[in-house]
Amino acid sequence: MTMDQASGLRHWASRQERDAGGCPTHVAEALIALAGQVPAASRVAVARRPPPAAQLATSTATLLIVGLPARQLERAREPLTHWHGQGRRWVGDPQRWQLVPVAPDSPHLSLLAAQQPRWALWVEADAESFRRAWRLLLALAEAGGPGRLLLLHPPGLRRPGLLDNLQQAAAHYLGVELVVLA
Structure with a gap:
């Protein structure tokens, strides 16, 4: 089973919320929004090279x-x-x-x-x-x-x-x- 990056971030954020007593909503939403803005094929290149x-x-x-x-x-x-x-x-x-x-x-x-x-x-x-x-x-x-x-x-x-x-x-x-x- 594979997950796209946004799905993985949602899963991670919900797990952190349970474990750490609450993830700030604005941070989780920003992560998800930012992950959805870039096509999956170019994510690595954007993170490594401006x-x-x-x-x-x-x-x-x-x-x-x-x-x-x-x-x-x-x-x-x-x-x-x-x-x-x-x-x-x-x-x-x-x-x-x-x-x-x-x-x-x-x-x-x-x-x-x-x-x-x-x-x-x-x-x-x-x-x-x-x-x-x-x-x-x-x-x-x-x-x-x-x-x-x-x-x-x-x-x-x-x-x-x-x-x-x-x-x-x-x-x-x-x-x-x-x-x-x-």
Whole structure:
């Protein structure tokens, strides 16, 4: 008996719900929706090799975001719009991005990290932002999260200081690459 990937994910999610006392519904639904978007024959290639920039600029892309509550998710589109306005072609149309919030304590984090190539960490511009971002990075590293994240922040936040410090600390202490576009 064979199962397609979506069926396997549904089975896994229901088993996790029984075993772990409840799977967050939004995570299970996002996994199933994402698995159904890509034809079975190309799933392996998409997970291993990102598409060329020209294709990425016109197709829908999923960006998993840590550090930003779901109710504020549209704030993550601001830097994408800003970068698009600066002529960064890889962004394409900022509206084509499917933004998916992920909690750093999600039981599905390592599975998502293995399946999804595009991750971002949201960093605010306030005095506590380094501490919050560092705690999120620690939680991600301990849970088997992604090893590379795009650093999303409100437009206008300058690279020297907070962003550089966070990038260097993540690389040195956690082995996590933060991509900074400021």
